[in-house]
Amino acid sequence: MSNRQLSKTPLPRRGRPPKSGVSPEETRARLVQHGIQIFTEKGFSQAGLDEILKHQKVPKGSFYHYFQNKEAFGEVVIQEYAQYFSSKLARHFSNTKLSPVERLQAFVEEACYGMQKYEFRRGCLIGNLGQELNSLPPAFRMQLEEVFQAWQAQLSQLLSEAQQLGELSLESDVDALSAFFWVGWEGAILKAKLMRSTQPMQLFINYYLKLLD
Amino acid sequence: MSNRQLSKTPLPRRGRPPKSGVSPEETRARLVQHGIQIFTEKGFSQAGLDEILKHQKVPKGSFYHYFQNKEAFGEVVIQEYAQYFSSKLARHFSNTKLSPVERLQAFVEEACYGMQKYEFRRGCLIGNLGQELNSLPPAFRMQLEEVFQAWQAQLSQLLSEAQQLGELSLESDVDALSAFFWVGWEGAILKAKLMRSTQPMQLFINYYLKLLD
Numbered sequence: 001m002s003n004r005q006l007s008k009t010p011l012p013r014r015g016r017p018p019k020s021g022v023s024p025e026e027t028r029a030r031l032v033q034h035g036i037q038i039f040t041e042k043g044f045s046q047a048g049l050d051e052i053l054k055h056q057k058v059p060k061g062s063f064y065h066y067f068q069n070k071e072a073f074g075e076v077v078i079q080e081y082a083q084y085f086s087s088k089l090a091r092h093f094s095n096t097k098l099s100p101v102e103r104l105q106a107f108v109e110e111a112c113y114g115m116q117k118y119e120f121r122r123g124c125l126i127g128n129l130g131q132e133l134n135s136l137p138p139a140f141r142m143q144l145e146e147v148f149q150a151w152q153a154q155l156s157q158l159l160s161e162a163q164q165l166g167e168l169s170l171e172s173d174v175d176a177l178s179a180f181f182w183v184g185w186e187g188a189i190l191k192a193k194l195m196r197s198t199q200p201m202q203l204f205i206n207y208y209l210k211l212l213d
Numbered sequence: 214m215s216n217r218q219l220s221k222t223p224l225p226r227r228g229r230p231p232k233s234g235v236s237p238e239e240t241r242a243r244l245v246q247h248g249i250q251i252f253t254e255k256g257f258s259q260a261g262l263d264e265i266l267k268h269q270k271v272p273k274g275s276f277y278h279y280f281q282n283k284e285a286f287g288e289v290v291i292q293e294y295a296q297y298f299s300s301k302l303a304r305h306f307s308n309t310k311l312s313p314v315e316r317l318q319a320f321v322e323e324a325c326y327g328m329q330k331y332e333f334r335r336g337c338l339i340g341n342l343g344q345e346l347n348s349l350p351p352a353f354r355m356q357l358e359e360v361f362q363a364w365q366a367q368l369s370q371l372l373s374e375a376q377q378l379g380e381l382s383l384e385s386d387v388d389a390l391s392a393f394f395w396v397g398w399e400g401a402i403l404k405a406k407l408m409r410s411t412q413p414m415q416l417f418i419n420y421y422l423k424l425l426d
Contacts, residue, residue, distance in 0.1 A: 046258050046348050121347055130407045131344035135259050180420045183413045187400025194343045200396045207393045
């Protein structure tokens with residue numbers, strides 16, 4: 001955890017300071033954004049730092065100004081993606097114009113749109129990294145698990161709201177249903193990438209909604 | 214397809230013939246078995262041929278006696294794993310001592326045992342490769358999809374049998390239910406590896422069985 005907290009603040013460490021007119025914060029943010037894209041598409045092990053730096057026109061020396069090493073960079077990338085995704089969930093799940101179950105459907109619809117937009121090349125960074133776990137720095141495992149737990153808590157809360165509004169039986173175990181959603185959802189994303197179709201995501205949500213009935 | 218069919222037969226191609234007392238068929242089979250293990254644990258891109266050959270004490274020249282290149286080797290490995298897994302499914306699904314739904318449960322129990330046995334390092338080769346799709350030879354995508362389709366057909370047939378025996382409603386869509394199983398199952402394997410626990414697999418099958426009620 002301390003590593004991650006440290007690497008959040010762009011403290012000078014070693015290497016040259018950035019020379020361009022772009023602010024250090026902006027350069028760092030661009031590196032992280034590009035890291036999200038590349039790690040999602042290629043995985044962590046396969047993606048080279050050089051490729052990311054070249055694309056962003058950042059010299060290697062400057063990279064070490066922001067991050068201790070690739071692992072520390074990876075931790076920040078995971079953290080940033082987790083927060084981005086969590087905000088997306090919060091936006092959907094707090095949309096009181098829709099019923100709680102409709103809010104979940106709206107999230108799924110947006111995800112289907114996103115998969116198509118990026119031609120089924122991306123999917124979920126967290127799921128992708130989970131799959132290459134054996135090749136990752138050991139600290140990532142705990143971090144990925146915490147990310148899933150956070151998303152799971154957000155969905156549990158939505159399902160509790162569904163219970164309060166009479167949309168879901170009070171007998172349903174909202175925590176188990178939420179855990180089940182994320183189990184199946186990652187599988188659905190995987191199959192969608194393989195089939196280059198949102199059909200597995202639609203299939204998953206259709207049966208999931210049956211369980212909420 | 215032709216590549217795969219060709220590479221099934223250990224035709225001499227280039228490089229030295231094997232020198233040890235082990236038969237060529239045995240050497241080839243050992244390479245494929247070790248390929249299944251290494252590609253499942255590390256993925257295709259991360260696993261080096263050198264590592265596999267060193268472990269099996271096979272000189273690189275001999276490797277090319279059996280396989281044209283790493284891609285051709287990968288295709289045979291996928292094919293072999295798919296057949297092994299399909300036989301496992303067939304063994305469970307044809308066990309008439311159990312009801313069709315109980316046979317599915319028996320398969321899941323064995324899978325949980327296997328995950329624990331290999332300390333959550335392996336999971337499913339096909340799911341793992343599906344996740345690194347962007348880095349794989351393009352021909353693998355179709356091959357992986359065909360594998361899933363074959364497993365899906367096996368489960369559809371089991372669910373049809375459940376219908377005939379009155380264990381599953383005749384109104385259920387067995388093909389959709391089967392597709393849904395494999396979507397969720399790959400997600401469950403992913404989460405099990407992440408959590409180092411069979412709990413996601415148990416959670417998945419529990420809710421899946423509710424859908425069959």
